[in-house]
Amino acid sequence: MSTVLFHHDLGVVQGFLRFSRAVALLICAVALVVLAGWWCKRPLLTTMWPGQTAMTANAAVGFVLSGSSLLLSQHSSPRRSSFGRWLSLAVLAIGAVTLVEYLWMTDLGIDHMFGGPRTHGSGRWPGRMGEPVAAGLVLLGGLGLLLPVRRWLYLREGLAMGLLAIAMSGLASYSIALAGRNDMLFGRMPIHTALLLLLATLGWLSATPTLGLTRLATADTLGGVLARRLLLPALLLPAVFAFVFQLLQSRLGLPETLAFVLMALFSGGAVAGLVWWAANLFDKLERQRRESILLRNDAGTDILTGLANRRALDEVLACLLRSQREHDRMFSLLMLDLDCFKTFNDDFGHLAGDQVLRVTGHLLRAALRPADMAARYGGEEFVLLLPETDVAGGREVAARVLDAFRGFAWPYRAVTVSIGVAQSAFGDGAEDLIRRVDAALYDAKHAGRDQAVAAVALPTVAPSKT
Ligand SMILES: Nc1nc2c(ncn2[C@@H]2O[C@H](COP(=O)(O)OP(=O)(O)OP(=O)(O)O)[C@@H](O)[C@H]2O)c(=O)[nH]1
Structure with missing residues (x-):
C-alpha cells in the first residue's frame, strides 16, 4: 500500500464545495417551481416543457428536502447539520413509502400531496412517482444520512453508484424517446427528475471532496486531472449514444443492423478517443518529467565521460x-x-x-x-x-x-x-x-x-x- 498521502488541489476542493452548494440551490429551485405548478394547477410548471411527463408533487417535495439537507450538511453548526440529516430521513421515507405502496398494491395517501396529482398524474396510480424515482429518493436520503459517518463511506459510495445508474438509465431512455420512440424503458421518469437525480448525486459526492471516490477527482495528480476531465463526459455518453442510435433508425430510416454497426463504431470510436486523449496527456507529462530529470543531471554531469563535472x-x-x-x-x-x-x-x-x-x-x-x-x-x-x-x-x-x-x-x-x-x-x-x-x-x-x-x-x- 502506498505510504504517500493524497495531495489535494485546494482551488479544486473549494470548487467542488461551491458546485455542491450551487447544485443544492438549483435542485430546491426546480422542485419548488414544480410544486408551485401543482399548487396553482399550472401543468407547464410541473413538466417544465410542453408535452413532457410531469414531476410528481411528492418527488418534488423529496428534492426540496434533499437539496435543503445538502445545503445544511455544509453548515458548521452541528444543530443545523443534524436537522439536515432529519430532512434526508424524510426523503428516504417518501421513497420508501412509495415502494411499499407498489409492493403491497395499496394507497397510503402519499400520492395526493397538493391535490394536484389527482388531476395531472399519468400512469396506473395518479400522482405516484415511478419505482425508479422512489428507489432514487431512498438512495438520496441514504446519501444524506450517511454523509458524516466515515465508517460507512463505502456504503455511501455504493448508494451513489446506484443513483447514478438510475439517473443515467432515465436520461438514456429519455434520449430514445426524444429521437422518436414511444415505448420508453422508464416511461414514467420525467427528464427533469432524471437530471435532478444525477445532479443531486454529484452534489452529495462533491460535498466531501477529499473522501472516497471524489478524493481522486480533487487530487493534484495526473489521475486527478483525468478524473475531472473524463468522468462527466463518460457519464453523459450513454444518453448521447441512445439518442443517436434511435435517431438513426426512426428519423433516418436506417435498418436496425446498420444502426447497430454504426453504434458499435461510435462507441468504439468514443472509447478510443478518450484513451487517445488520456495517452496524450500521460505522454506529455512523462516527457516533461524526463526533460526535467535530464536538466537536473546535466547541470552536474560531464557530457563526454558521464562522470560528475x-x-x-x-x-x-x-x-x-x-x-x-x-x-x-x-x-x-x-x-x-x-x-x-x-x-x-x-x-x-x-x-x-x-x-x-x-x-x-x-x-x-x-x-x-x-x-x-x-x-x-x-x-x-x-x-x-x-x-x-x-x-x-x-x-x-x-x-x-x-x-x-x-x-x-x-x-x-x-x-x-x-x-x-x-x-x-x-x-x-x-x-x-x-x-x-x-x-x-x-x-x-x-x-x-x-x-x-x-x-x-x-x-x-x-x-x-x-
Ligand atoms: N581528445 C581529448 N584530448 C584532451 C581533452 N582534454 C584535454 N586533452 C588533451 O590532453 C593533453 C594533455 O597533455 P599534457 O598536459 O601535456 O600531458 P600528457 O601528454 O598527458 O603528459 P603527462 O601528463 O606528463 O603524462 C593535451 O594534448 C590536451 O589537448 C579532451 O577532452 N579530449
Missing part, C-alpha cells in the same frame, strides 16, 4: 571538508592524470583521445563504491572522492584503478594513468588538499608514470572543543 565535485568536496571540520570525518582524495595523453592525441587523433576519456569514465565508475564519487577535474585529469577512507584505503583504490587500466584491451595502444593520493586533515581547505594531492601526482609522474604516490601525511591536529 567540476561544479558537482566542488559541491561534494565542500561538503566533505565541512564534515571533516565539524564531525572529524576524514576522507581521501585521488587525483588521476592520463599518461602521455598529448602524444596519444597527436598519434591517433582527438576522436580516439575522446574514446579513451569515455572508457576512463567507465573504468573509474566500476572501481568505486556507491558512496564514492568520480569526477572529471578538467582535460585528462580526474578526481576520486572517497568518504570515510584513510590514505591506506585510498592507496588500495588507486591500485585497483591502475590494474583496471593495465588490464583493459585498449584499441590503439595501452593507456596508463598516474595517481596522487591524499587524506584530508583537520583544518584543510579545498586548496590545501588539492595542493598536496597535486604534489603527490607530480611525484608519480616523475617516478616514471603508471603508479600511485601518496602525499606525506600531515601531523594530526586535534579538533578544538569549543
Whole structure:
C-alpha cells in the first residue's frame, strides 16, 4: 500500500464545495417551481416543457428536502447539520413509502400531496412517482444520512453508484424517446427528475471532496486531472449514444443492423478517443518529467565521460571538508592524470583521445563504491572522492584503478594513468588538499608514470572543543 498521502488541489476542493452548494440551490429551485405548478394547477410548471411527463408533487417535495439537507450538511453548526440529516430521513421515507405502496398494491395517501396529482398524474396510480424515482429518493436520503459517518463511506459510495445508474438509465431512455420512440424503458421518469437525480448525486459526492471516490477527482495528480476531465463526459455518453442510435433508425430510416454497426463504431470510436486523449496527456507529462530529470543531471554531469563535472565535485568536496571540520570525518582524495595523453592525441587523433576519456569514465565508475564519487577535474585529469577512507584505503583504490587500466584491451595502444593520493586533515581547505594531492601526482609522474604516490601525511591536529 502506498505510504504517500493524497495531495489535494485546494482551488479544486473549494470548487467542488461551491458546485455542491450551487447544485443544492438549483435542485430546491426546480422542485419548488414544480410544486408551485401543482399548487396553482399550472401543468407547464410541473413538466417544465410542453408535452413532457410531469414531476410528481411528492418527488418534488423529496428534492426540496434533499437539496435543503445538502445545503445544511455544509453548515458548521452541528444543530443545523443534524436537522439536515432529519430532512434526508424524510426523503428516504417518501421513497420508501412509495415502494411499499407498489409492493403491497395499496394507497397510503402519499400520492395526493397538493391535490394536484389527482388531476395531472399519468400512469396506473395518479400522482405516484415511478419505482425508479422512489428507489432514487431512498438512495438520496441514504446519501444524506450517511454523509458524516466515515465508517460507512463505502456504503455511501455504493448508494451513489446506484443513483447514478438510475439517473443515467432515465436520461438514456429519455434520449430514445426524444429521437422518436414511444415505448420508453422508464416511461414514467420525467427528464427533469432524471437530471435532478444525477445532479443531486454529484452534489452529495462533491460535498466531501477529499473522501472516497471524489478524493481522486480533487487530487493534484495526473489521475486527478483525468478524473475531472473524463468522468462527466463518460457519464453523459450513454444518453448521447441512445439518442443517436434511435435517431438513426426512426428519423433516418436506417435498418436496425446498420444502426447497430454504426453504434458499435461510435462507441468504439468514443472509447478510443478518450484513451487517445488520456495517452496524450500521460505522454506529455512523462516527457516533461524526463526533460526535467535530464536538466537536473546535466547541470552536474560531464557530457563526454558521464562522470560528475567540476561544479558537482566542488559541491561534494565542500561538503566533505565541512564534515571533516565539524564531525572529524576524514576522507581521501585521488587525483588521476592520463599518461602521455598529448602524444596519444597527436598519434591517433582527438576522436580516439575522446574514446579513451569515455572508457576512463567507465573504468573509474566500476572501481568505486556507491558512496564514492568520480569526477572529471578538467582535460585528462580526474578526481576520486572517497568518504570515510584513510590514505591506506585510498592507496588500495588507486591500485585497483591502475590494474583496471593495465588490464583493459585498449584499441590503439595501452593507456596508463598516474595517481596522487591524499587524506584530508583537520583544518584543510579545498586548496590545501588539492595542493598536496597535486604534489603527490607530480611525484608519480616523475617516478616514471603508471603508479600511485601518496602525499606525506600531515601531523594530526586535534579538533578544538569549543
Ligand atoms: N581528445 C581529448 N584530448 C584532451 C581533452 N582534454 C584535454 N586533452 C588533451 O590532453 C593533453 C594533455 O597533455 P599534457 O598536459 O601535456 O600531458 P600528457 O601528454 O598527458 O603528459 P603527462 O601528463 O606528463 O603524462 C593535451 O594534448 C590536451 O589537448 C579532451 O577532452 N579530449
